[in-house]
Amino acid sequence: MDRVIEKKKWPARKIWTIAGIAALVALIGGSYYYTAGASRLNVDTERITISEIKKGIFQENIPVNGIVLPVTTIYLDATEGGRVEEKYVEDGAIMTKGQPILRLSNTDLELSLSNQETQVFNVLTQMQISRNNADQNTITRLNQMAEVDNAVKEAERVYNVNKRLHEQKAIGKQEYQSSENLYNYQQKRKNLTVDILKKDSISSRQQLSQMQQSYERMQNALQLMRRKVGDLVVRAPVDGQLTSLDAEIGQSKNKGERLGQLDVLSGFKVRADIDEHYISRIITGLKGTFNFAGRDYVLTIKKVYTQVTGGRFQVDMEFEGEVPKGVRRGQTLQIKLALSDEKQAILLSKGGFYQQTGGNWIYKLNEAGTVAYKTDIQLGMQSPDNYEVLSGLQPGDKVITSSYENFGTNQELILKRK
Template sequence: MDRKIEKKKWNTKRIMTIAGIAAVVILVGGSILFTSGKSKLNVDTERITISDIKKGPFQEFIPVNGIVMPITTIYLDAVEGGRVEEKYVEDGANLKKGDPIIKLSNTDLELSLANQETNVYAAQTQMQISHNNAQQNTISKLNQTADVDNAYREAERLYKLDKHLFEQKAIGSQEFQKAQNDYDYQVRRKKLTAQIMKQDTLLTRQQDAQTSEQYVQMKKTLELMRKKVSDLTVRAPIDGQLTSMDAEVGQNKNKGEHLGQIDVLSGYKVRVDIDEHYLSRIYTGLMGDFSFADKTYKLKISKVFTQVTNGRFQVDMIFVGEVPKGIRKGQTLQIRLALSDETQALLVPKGGFYQQTGGNWIFKLSEDGKTAYRVDIQLGRQNPDYYEILQGLKPGDRVVTSGYDNYGDMQELVLKK
């Protein structure tokens, strides 16, 4: 009798198939479960910088370097060209105003001075001769005028007498007519003489004025020539120290060539280089400070040089209040140049986080300090130490300010000690 053989339900093949399907389901489910949460990264707290958010005084400033310079520098240039004949002092000498420094020789200039002096003396002699001639001519005309006046008075007397006698029928008309003609002639002669004398006086005055003006002009030219010759001796224009002297005996110096400079040692200023990026924000009156010998000193911008060279421009700053003792010309100072007034602001210390976040977000620590998670923030002004926080954080918050290079797209940091 045949016996029915029952088919096995759980053979090896079926079991393996079901196990594989289950493994895939578990793997997919685990993956979905894992990716649905926040990505986390374990971080050693000793490898990061954690900073506190606090409210405090904030001032926008930039660090700049300045060179200490004399308060005033006068440049010495050759007013007239010539050969260096003598040096009276050496570089570094302290001078008083008017002290000679070097002497130049210029034969052409000295010869021109001699010729001009000769011309002035000749003009002076000629002017004296012309003046004497004019005086003699005036005296002669005055004598002529006296003769004319005398003849006029005599003719007038005879005319009046003959007129009276003619009216009395004591003399004839012929004699009276002669007296009248003589009188009329002397009247015309007197007027003509007065006119000639007046014109002669005006002409003499004009000639004297022209001659005097020419003489004065020649004397001015002479004085100018003398000054040009005296300028061959270069003298200190002010009290100060001679520096950067560039002249040796026997050298030829052209007109306008630089010879050296005088530094006024009564005070100092600071010449500062600034990046052209800040040109529109720099103006006279801005304040800065620096530390020297464990003390803080203040400076103020007194002059802005707007010319940009190699991406930088310069300003001059003067000391406000006390000047540091022991400061020297050429010394370099590290200055904090303020771009705004000091105000109260919410601050976060500067750190490497900015390079990855651009200041748009930051890792903020949880209250228990065991994790840190992303929060959006908005930053405002900055200085070399802090960023100003406009929103996203509050005083007392703790944040990670070190660099985020190794964090990728992590949403949360698990802090391990």
């Protein structure tokens, strides 16, 4: 006879044991998945910036700030020190060449001028006295010469008469020799007088020439002193606008002290500050562009100042072509300075990600746009808007370009929309 076999049921204790074991296995598996696998972080897509990699024209350029300055600036320094007595114009005035700006007073300099004038007058007086004395001496010597000439002629006449008489035996030999000796004496006396007259004439000319040279030197010194006194009136050296005038009535200015500057208004240049990181790449001829009143203008580097101050150096740039209307001295321009030629390249938009990655990696989205994972990249040159991508990304890829500050070291980001 058949017997019904009763189906056995698992006891509750056994069921709970199996469930506990399954839960433990799930916990261990989940822990392994999240620790041994890629670390993940949930990210709200509204709080990040996603950019698409594109291919286009790229040119390496850097942003620099430039200050508009006159093409030529002439500094006004005090040629001579003194006290400011009078100001003829104020700062900002439009000046013409030679127009007075201010007047200084310097009593020591003015006293020196007076003494110099007195010395010149004394030399001139002495020179006139010496010339008069030379003229009188010359007259005296000429009178002596005239007397000697007359004596020579008379001695010659007597000698000739006595010579004929002696030949005719009309006079004795003693009287003839006496007239001959007198004639020879007067001849020698004349020669001596001529020689003295020549020497006196040469001496007088030399003395007068030396005095004339001394007088001319003192005249030159006097003219120099007068110019120095004249420099107490500061005048505009060229046409232009007076700026930075630093002088007030009663103020004392030392020799060589800066009084102001004169800006020549014939044109403008732009002086730009550049980070010293680029000093080896900045040369004359590089071009920059800026926008002014809705139009683009071009600047060219004409001079590079290699002195580095505070981590920056300066360049002077000139306008190429038309100068913007309305541009003013001291105005700041935002310039894009080109460091390379234009070329085709893969472009990555700039963003805050660079501060955390240094351009070595980036979060790249999968095709579905649900997950972003770390991807190694290599960047080249840069412009104000883009980086040049050398490897790691292709056109059409999407990446996160906003800051990674809150992402930690997570390998993957789970992108969610609210």
